[in-house]
Amino acid sequence: MAPIVSIKDLSKTYASGFHALKGVSLDIEEGEILALLGPNGAGKTTLISIICGIVNPSGGQVMVGGHDVVRDFRATRSLIGLVPQELTTDQFETVWNTVSFSRGLHGKKADPAHIEKVLKDLSLWDKKDNMLRELSGGMKRRVLIAKALSHEPRVLFLDEPTAGVDVGLRKGMWQVVEKLRESGVTIILTTHYIEEAEEIADRIGVINGGTLLLVEEKAALMRKLGRKQLSVELTEPMTTVPPALAGFGVTLEGEGTRLVYDCHPDKAGAAIPALLAALSAEGVGFKDIATRQSSLEDIFVELVEGGR
Amino acid sequence: MNFEAVKAIYLFEMARTRRTLLQSVVSPVISTSLYFIVFGAAVGSRIQAIDGVSYGAFITPGLIMLTLLTQCVGNGSFGIYFPKFTGTIYEILSSPVSMAEIVLGYVGAAATKGMMIGLIILATASLFVDLSIQHPLAMIGFFALTAVTFSLFGFIIGIWAKDFEQLNLIPMLVIPPLVFLGGSFYSIDMLPPFWQAVSHFNPVFYLISGFRWSFFGISDVNPAISAAIILVFLAICMGLLTWIFKTGYRLRN
Numbered sequence: 001m002a003p004i005v006s007i008k009d010l011s012k013t014y015a016s017g018f019h020a021l022k023g024v025s026l027d028i029e030e031g032e033i034l035a036l037l038g039p040n041g042a043g044k045t046t047l048i049s050i051i052c053g054i055v056n057p058s059g060g061q062v063m064v065g066g067h068d069v070v071r072d073f074r075a076t077r078s079l080i081g082l083v084p085q086e087l088t089t090d091q092f093e094t095v096w097n098t099v100s101f102s103r104g105l106h107g108k109k110a111d112p113a114h115i116e117k118v119l120k121d122l123s124l125w126d127k128k129d130n131m132l133r134e135l136s137g138g139m140k141r142r143v144l145i146a147k148a149l150s151h152e153p154r155v156l157f158l159d160e161p162t163a164g165v166d167v168g169l170r171k172g173m174w175q176v177v178e179k180l181r182e183s184g185v186t187i188i189l190t191t192h193y194i195e196e197a198e199e200i201a202d203r204i205g206v207i208n209g210g211t212l213l214l215v216e217e218k219a220a221l222m223r224k225l226g227r228k229q230l231s232v233e234l235t236e237p238m239t240t241v242p243p244a245l246a247g248f249g250v251t252l253e254g255e256g257t258r259l260v261y262d263c264h265p266d267k268a269g270a271a272i273p274a275l276l277a278a279l280s281a282e283g284v285g286f287k288d289i290a291t292r293q294s295s296l297e298d299i300f301v302e303l304v305e306g307g308r
Numbered sequence: 309m310n311f312e313a314v315k316a317i318y319l320f321e322m323a324r325t326r327r328t329l330l331q332s333v334v335s336p337v338i339s340t341s342l343y344f345i346v347f348g349a350a351v352g353s354r355i356q357a358i359d360g361v362s363y364g365a366f367i368t369p370g371l372i373m374l375t376l377l378t379q380c381v382g383n384g385s386f387g388i389y390f391p392k393f394t395g396t397i398y399e400i401l402s403s404p405v406s407m408a409e410i411v412l413g414y415v416g417a418a419a420t421k422g423m424m425i426g427l428i429i430l431a432t433a434s435l436f437v438d439l440s441i442q443h444p445l446a447m448i449g450f451f452a453l454t455a456v457t458f459s460l461f462g463f464i465i466g467i468w469a470k471d472f473e474q475l476n477l478i479p480m481l482v483i484p485p486l487v488f489l490g491g492s493f494y495s496i497d498m499l500p501p502f503w504q505a506v507s508h509f510n511p512v513f514y515l516i517s518g519f520r521w522s523f524f525g526i527s528d529v530n531p532a533i534s535a536a537i538i539l540v541f542l543a544i545c546m547g548l549l550t551w552i553f554k555t556g557y558r559l560r561n
Contacts, residue, residue: 052401052402053401053402054398054401054402056556073404074404074406075404076404077402077403077404078404082398082402084395086395088395088396088398089394089396090396092327097320101316101320103316104312104313104315104316104319105312105313105316105317105399105400105403105405106312106403106404107311107312107313107404107405109312
């Protein structure tokens with residue numbers, strides 16, 4: 001199946017001379033959730049802005065649903081919903097009016113039943129007649145999501161959707177995202193909460209300095225770049241690693257009180273019992289053991305640091 | 309053509325007018341009434357009729373133009389500047405609307421509001437002075453054409469302005485002098501020859517002259533020239549806008 005979003009060699013240089021994107025290429029499949037990770041100023045928002053039509057590209061091409069985003073903007077923008085990073089709202093409008101306005105802008109006839117459903121899904125129904133300035137930050141964020149969903153988009157961009165949203169609300173928001181995915185909506189999100197990307201995304205893209213460092217299936221990424229670490233707290237400190245254990249490549253830490261063993265997560269199932277058996281055979285006493293799997297965050301930090 | 313979007317923008321802007329009814333409508337009515345009391349009744353009673361038109365009636369077209377120009381430029385510029393300022397412009401730019409549709413929505417609303425207030429001023433004026441409109445169709449034509457042209461001009465200012473100071477600069481500093489020196493309160497026959505010549509470089513002079521002709525059948529210049537000048541100004545504004553949309557100037561850069 002053709003990708004719903006296809007980005008080819010996209011570049012952007014702002015009038016100030018800032019080179020925000022340097023030849024990014026990326027295909028996004030229909031129905032997936034793609035998380036874009038990257039430090040501030042990496043180019044995430046510029047990338048999204050070009051796809052949505054807010055910023056003109058300097059070079060390259062973006063196709064959405066088979067249409068060019070510049071030449072055929074009516075077709076592409078009708079397919080896209082955008083939730084921006086900043087809480088930009090018309091302070092003096094009511095929730096109902098601002099969400100209905102968004103639907104109209106996208107060329108759709110008024111549909112109160114749909115707006116009602118969106119507001120109810122986002123727990124905004126009882127606030128529908130409130131002015132936006134009366135709402136909390138988390139509610140404004142949900143209003144922006146409601147606006148983006150008002151015209152039933154097939155692709156939804158969420159730029160830092162959970163920034164400044166409390167834990168309970170964030171969970172609720174991810175449930176909404178999950179529901180949208182079930183209905184077939186493609187979701188591209190950027191987030192600083194890497195554990196969230198880890199939890200909900202199908203694929204992860206890491207972007208830094210205007211370059212896409214990698215795009216991988218989340219599971220493959222974790223497998224490829226993830227590490228498993230075993231720490232063994234010894235009863236008696238050691239000065240050197242016993243020769244029988246040297247083959248495992250373990251190191252001594254904490255002034256000889258702890259043995260640390262790093263291995264690939266796929267091999268951990270066999271390697272860790274073997275190491276523990278070797279410890280017993282050597283008569284090395286230990287009082288505690290702990291294992292730790294590297295998170296997406298570790299992988300991300302390593303990639304971005306490595307790129308510097 | 310995305311009619312729903314034009315409608316959405318237009319109604320959104322008109323709703324803003326309703327919310328700010330007091331400052332939108334009441335304040336121009338009050339200030340114009342003051343002009344009529346001071347210039348029409350107090351000072352005007354000691355000024356002789358100009359070309360057979362009483363002074364109070366003579367200044368009415370100029371005062372309507374003053375309000376119309378100020379309102380249209382102000383609304384046209386504010387309508388597009390405010391979303392730029394708050395950031396809500398993102399939604400307009402990411403919607404399936406062409407720039408022409410955006411202009412239609414914003415400029416249409418600004419011109420409608422300007423004309424509404426212009427008509428209210430006209431009604432207010434008729435309370436103070438005896439008014440007759442000799443060429444009603446021409447009057448409506450001048451009125452509507454001016455409203456659209458200057459709303460468009462305001463829209464360009466709104467896109468150009470980087471802050472509120474720039475936004476207010478032209479409506480506050482440029483429009484009133486052009487209107488006051490454009491013959492709102494006098495016929496340019498009353499000026500020394502040098503200033504008569506200078507007046508011919510003031511585009512607003514032609515507007516007021518043409519508009520006054522539609523009321524009283526008297527004018528400083530041929531009304532056809534007045535109409536041509538407005539059309540030229542309209543064409544200049546359209547040309548500027550086309551360039552803005554092609555380059556994404558201050559919108560998509």
